[in-house]
Amino acid sequence: MNTTTTPDETSFTGCLLGLALGDALGAPHEGKPPGMHIPDCSSTLTYTDDTEMMINLARAILECTTLSRQEIVRYFASNYNPARGYGGGTLKVLSLVKDGLQVDVAVRSVFPEGSYGNGAAMRVAPVGLAFYRDEELLEHAIRESALATHVHPVGVDGARMMALSVAFVLRGRPVEELTEYLSKKAQTPEFKKALDRLKITISGNPSPKELIEILGNSVASDRSVPTAIYAFLKHGRDFMKTISFCLSLGGDTDTIAAMAGALSGCLVKEEGLPGECLKRLEDRSKISSLAKGLYLTAQS
Ligand code: R7I
Ligand code: MG
Numbered sequence: 001m002n003t004t005t006t007p008d009e010t011s012f013t014g015c016l017l018g019l020a021l022g023d024a025l026g027a028p029h030e031g032k033p034p035g036m037h038i039p040d041c042s043s044t045l046t047y048t049d050d051t052e053m054m055i056n057l058a059r060a061i062l063e064c065t066t067l068s069r070q071e072i073v074r075y076f077a078s079n080y081n082p083a084r085g086y087g088g089g090t091l092k093v094l095s096l097v098k099d100g101l102q103v104d105v106a107v108r109s110v111f112p113e114g115s116y117g118n119g120a121a122m123r124v125a126p127v128g129l130a131f132y133r134d135e136e137l138l139e140h141a142i143r144e145s146a147l148a149t150h151v152h153p154v155g156v157d158g159a160r161m162m163a164l165s166v167a168f169v170l171r172g173r174p175v176e177e178l179t180e181y182l183s184k185k186a187q188t189p190e191f192k193k194a195l196d197r198l199k200i201t202i203s204g205n206p207s208p209k210e211l212i213e214i215l216g217n218s219v220a221s222d223r224s225v226p227t228a229i230y231a232f233l234k235h236g237r238d239f240m241k242t243i244s245f246c247l248s249l250g251g252d253t254d255t256i257a258a259m260a261g262a263l264s265g266c267l268v269k270e271e272g273l274p275g276e277c278l279k280r281l282e283d284r285s286k287i288s289s290l291a292k293g294l295y296l297t298a299q300s
């Protein structure tokens with residue numbers, strides 16, 4: 001894979017802490033209509049399912065000798081707090097796996113074709129970090145991580161778009177070329193079309209309402225991953241501006257901010273994240289340690 005620079009550890013910590021901050025800052029506004037929703041760092045920043053699953057996935061990458069969907073779902077199913085706002089389908093899959101059902105059966109128990117929700121995309125950043133140097137390993141790990149809960153091709157493609165974006169930023173590739181790169185990588189018609197819309201929209205200046213109509217703000221993977229990438233492309237060099245923008249769109253704010261926050265955090269590195277907010281982030285040191293472990297894995 002074309003590596004232009006060697007990333008340092010703070011791109012890794014920036015990415016995962018950025019994801020968790022976006023999630024925690026977006027959570028109070030999930031489901032609201034678009035509007036002025038101000039990120040509030042004045043009290044403890046509690047994360048939701050997005051970050052809990054990201055933590056479990058990072059642990060699986062660091063601890064498993066062979067990374068498979070069976071192993072990954074074991075981490076998801078044995079370390080989840082249902083009160084963290086999980087999607088209904090994912091919650092059911094995890095409880096069935098916990099009761100002993102095989103993962104490949106469990107993932108079709110709610111939606112026969114699998115879920116097209118953004119659950120596989122919101123948590124996938126650790127995969128992009130650990131495997132950014134090797135495209136084959138990266139694609140394999142993305143797929144296994146997605147198939148642990150989401151087998152619908154759109155759910156999987158959303159995870160691919162996010163993990164490939166993390167790897168792209170980490171390799172120091174020019175951000176202006178990201179959309180074109182993803183367009184070539186997209187496998188589903190839904191994502192190919194969404195990226196075409198993103199290419200046109202990015203050069204304009206749509207209002208939040210127009211942007212939601214064009215790219216979406218829902219839990220569907222193809223109606224939230226492109227929106228997060230848009231937020232990153234427009235504002236990613238300023239972390240808090242990126243998060244504020246995601247919140248202003250309403251809808252699935254925790255997840256859109258988590259995905260855009262991971263990309264922005266990767267770009268601006270840990271020193272570009274707001275210190276006052278970081279101080280109040282739940283499990284900050286645990287998330288940091290996992291990111292440092294992924295840094296070592298990526299170099300080996
Ligand atoms: O994708 P998933 O883990 O949800 C993630 C979202 C994020 O916003 C989190 O912050 C959390 O709030 O939830 O969970 P799923 O239940 O698999 O998918 C999310 C939703 O997408 C489902 O509850 C459905 O409403 C919808 N959905 C589908 N609807 C019909 N047919 C997903 N797949 C289908 C489908 O095939
Ligand atoms: Mg959530």
Ligand code: MG
Binds near residue numbers: 253255
């Ligand atoms: Mg959400």
